[in-house]
Amino acid sequence: MRDFEGRIGLVTGAAGGMGAAAVDIFARRGARVIALDRRLEDLEGLVQAWREQGFQVDCLGYDQGDPDSIEAAFGQMDLLTDGRLDFCFANAGYGRYRPAMEIEAREWRRHVDINLTGTFLVVQAAARRMIAGGRGGAVVMNASSGAVFPTDLLSAYCSSKAGLVMLAKILASELGAHGIRVNAVLPGVIETPMTESLLAAPGVPQTLAAATPLGRAGRPEEVAEAAAFLCSPASGYVTGTSLLVDGGQTLHGFPRWFSTDHRDPAAPWTPHVERRD
Numbered sequence: 001m002r003d004f005e006g007r008i009g010l011v012t013g014a015a016g017g018m019g020a021a022a023v024d025i026f027a028r029r030g031a032r033v034i035a036l037d038r039r040l041e042d043l044e045g046l047v048q049a050w051r052e053q054g055f056q057v058d059c060l061g062y063d064q065g066d067p068d069s070i071e072a073a074f075g076q077m078d079l080l081t082d083g084r085l086d087f088c089f090a091n092a093g094y095g096r097y098r099p100a101m102e103i104e105a106r107e108w109r110r111h112v113d114i115n116l117t118g119t120f121l122v123v124q125a126a127a128r129r130m131i132a133g134g135r136g137g138a139v140v141m142n143a144s145s146g147a148v149f150p151t152d153l154l155s156a157y158c159s160s161k162a163g164l165v166m167l168a169k170i171l172a173s174e175l176g177a178h179g180i181r182v183n184a185v186l187p188g189v190i191e192t193p194m195t196e197s198l199l200a201a202p203g204v205p206q207t208l209a210a211a212t213p214l215g216r217a218g219r220p221e222e223v224a225e226a227a228a229f230l231c232s233p234a235s236g237y238v239t240g241t242s243l244l245v246d247g248g249q250t251l252h253g254f255p256r257w258f259s260t261d262h263r264d265p266a267a268p269w270t271p272h273v274e275r276r277d
Helices: 017-028 040-052 067-081 105-133 155-178 193-199 204-211 220-231
Strands: 008-012 032-037 056-061 087-090 137-142 180-187 242-245
Touching: 008 017, 008 105, 017 032, 017 040, 017 056, 017 087, 017 220, 032 040, 032 067, 040 056, 056 067, 067 105, 087 105, 087 220, 105 137, 105 155, 105 180, 137 155, 137 220, 155 180, 180 220, 193 204, 220 242
Parallel strands: 008 032, 008 087, 032 056, 087 137, 137 180, 180 242
Antiparallel strands: none
């Protein structure tokens, strides 16, 4: 399939997990992709491998928590693309497990700065280039199923991601007149660096599988394929929506990641494992 032939796209958080999977899918389907990540050295190694396969991929380093860095990255990107942009997968994000009462202001701000403010600034800059180009475009933001289902120990992450769901709706309304579609993907528990330690805990993979109708955690490429659909002409009449990519995990309540004895405020939090006696 070459449905992205001749199109130029941007993927943030491209050095691993869902971002790298998305770059690979877009490039295989004919797009020229500008890949952004804070870990430029890691990203450069991936780009070299993509280019050896004949893919059109360029990479730039940036810090999504720094507005000046975002602006500079787009300036560099304009030199590579003459200011053209057809689609954007705003994938980069940040998350740390911590009880809400233990989160310091600095940590809370980091979640908001990267996940909400940073994503907004990336999407805003991308949309400005799409408007200037006059060809319309597509924007997909990577939120989380945790944006709409509460998850213990992830208050900062879930709250900042929840803002993206509303942002997608408002931008879809405001940018539709320019032919720009805006949507979000809501991944469930996906095998990524963020979930690696949790999924390695004894009993957790089995508990998760039992609570998921499709019987397993998701893979990065499955989220990337959903993002590619929302960026593709095949979804040309889809905007302002949030697509769950969770294997059905939220159908019967989002699976718990951590457990505690809620009767005891001093009880510890532990990776959630169902007891089946």
